[in-house]
Each structure stands twice: as C-alpha cells, then as structure tokens.
Amino acid sequence: MDPARVLAQRLATQRLSSAPAPKAVDVVRLLTCVQSQERDHAFFSLAMRSRKDTYAAVQRELDSGAFLRTHILRPTWHFVAAEDLRWILELTSPRVLSGMAGRHRQLGLDEPRRLDQGLELLAELLQDRTFRTRPELNDEFTCRRSTIQPGQELGHLLAVAELRGLVCSGPMKGVHHSYALVDEVVPPTPSRTREEALVELVRRYVAGHGPTSVKDFTRWSSLTVADTKQALAEIGGELEQVEVEDIPHWFDPTQVRRRSPAAPAAYLFPTYDEVVLSYPQVNFPSLPDHPYADHTDPFWAWVVLESVNVGLWKRTVRPDVVEVEVRLAPGVTQDGRTQVRRAAQRLAHFLGRDLSYLEYEGTPHLWGGDLGHPARRPRRADR
Structure with missing residues (x-):
C-alpha cells in the first residue's frame, strides 16, 4: 500500500476526515486509550474527532465518568472508557510497573510496608467519593505525617495506585485533575483471561x-x-x-471510512495526538524546507496540510483570546495558508475565545535549542 493512501486511511479511520463521532467518549472507545498528559490538548484531540467540539462539552463527559484520565499502558496519563479500565490494567500494568522498579527503589517505594501504608492512607482520603486534587493530597499527607513526602514520592505513589486499579480520575475541580477510588466510580466489568x-x-x-x-x-x-x-x-x-x-x-x-466532503484540509495536531504519536515507522512526510523537522518539542506541534507536515504551531491561552503562532515552510501556497488559519479558528472555537493569529517562517526558539528535545540528544560515550 502506498504511504499516502495509508495516511489518508488513518485520518478517516480516526474520524479526522470522515464523519465525526457523536461523543468524545466514542472517540476514546475507538482509539481504546488516548495519551493525555497534556489534558487540555488531549481534549482538543477528542473534539477534532467528534461532534462535541468545545472544551466545555468534552469536560462534561470526563466529569460524568464516561471516560477517565489515568496512568495506563505506559507510565503516563491516558483517557480510557470506564468499561475498559480494569481489563486493560490487568493485562498491561505488570510490565509497566516492572519498568518503574528502579525509580521506585530510588524513592523507597519498593519497601512493601511503606508503600502499603501510603496506599491505605490514599484510599482513606478518597473514600465516600471525596474527590481530591494533587495539591489537596499533598496537604493531607503532610498533615497526617505520612512517610510518603509531597512531590516525587507522592506522584509515584499515585501512579502505582492508578496502575494497580485503586484510583483513577474524578471530576475536574476548577482547572485541577482530581482523584477517585475506582471501586466507587467504575462499575464492575466481566473478567477476561x-x-x-x-x-x-x-x-x-x-x-x-x-x-x-x-x-x-x-x-x-x-x-x-x-x-x-x-x-x-x-x-x-x-x-x-x-x-x-x-x-x-x-x-x-x-x-475503512469515506472522506467527508466537509473534511478540513489542515490540522493543528497536539504533540501527543494519536495520529502523530502512534506511528514511528510511517508518518506524515515533511516539506524539504520545513522550519524544524528533525526533532520534536513539547511546546511546538505539527501543522499537517493535505497529509504533509508543513510547519509548527503553538498556542498561548489568555482570558478572552487564544494566540496561535505558526511557522510554515516557505513552499506552502496562499490557499494552504488560508486552510491553516481555518484550523487555528477551529481551535479558538473549541476554547470559546477570539483568535489572535501570528504567521511566521523560520525555525522558532525550541526547548533545548539547536540540540532539540533533551530526551533525544545523543548520549555521551562516557555515560
């Protein structure tokens, strides 16, 4: 199969160029798990694929418990439908937790008694649907004089609790993610071998x-x-x-779905969007004069036009306006630039804000400078 056809088919399969799914949770079910450590960007990923095309609409579905945000598949957050949580955790968590063992030894979380006491206190603090945020849990663990310290220790304890199926997300409290006990918010589901x-x-x-x-x-x-x-x-x-x-x-x-006549030509994909992140071997090709195609950056994501990576974008959200800055390859046509601006307008609609659109060429200042993302720098031979 030709790579161009593969890319077009993926866009349709993921409801980006075909008819949108009715709800955000339908997108989560289709993709099974959706990476979401950048929650608000991940909300936009769901909105691009569904008729729930505003931030408030997607949040209402999360707050209702239709889908959850929790550590699953890898040591990072994902969205997952409530009915899929238990069996996916049971299948995948043993390998994930095994891979985190070295870090847990550094933090002292490999000591069974200390870990169990931390998990017991966490369960006590969340019981009876007492949804608490990370800062609230920090305060409670400090007040109870727990041996689990706020910061990295508590963060890893929460990840262990999620991967073991003890806790998951509750409804958002303001802009903060909250935690809930799985057994109190997720109905039982049939077990699988x-x-x-x-x-x-x-x-x-x-x-x-x-x-x-x-x-x-x-x-x-x-x-x-x-x-x-x-x-x-x-x-x-x-x-x-x-x-x-x-x-x-x-x-x-x-x-296999048909491309919709109303499908957009351009997309502003978040850095961790499933259609970008999921395919290390066959992915959107970059224009030769792309402003920065060799490395990824957590603050600059891909602009995709007609299945080609044509530039980078980032956003700055203010109370009444979202500023969208794009850096496009010089070879992008005027019609293509108009399509990219329309993609930015969809983001502004999603956020319920006016759009301030800034378009430039050339490589932006990236996190990590010319060497790119620190995690992708070549390792020195003496390390």
Missing part, C-alpha cells in the same frame, strides 16, 4: 489506528512483539494485511 484480553486489545488497536504495524502496537501498549504476533495469528482473517515500505501493516476492513 490474559489471552482474551490480549486478542481484544490488538483487535481494538488495529480497528482504531489501522493501517498499523507490530512496532506501532508494541510502542503504544508496552507489550511484547511475541504477544502481538500471537494475537494477530488468533485474529486471523478478520484483519487485512498489506505491505507499506516493506513493513507488514494491518487494518480492519470493516472500519
């Missing part, structure tokens, strides 16, 4: 992200290549296999 859960997770991922490769899935799920291939073999003829640049890819033929 490990094999059933593995097959279901692979099937769901391919349905929402296809065409996609084994490497795409293992990066997303933290599971092994062997597990993935086993599940694909069991699913068998339900999925269609194609070669993309000599790499096997799979998609669900029942999920």
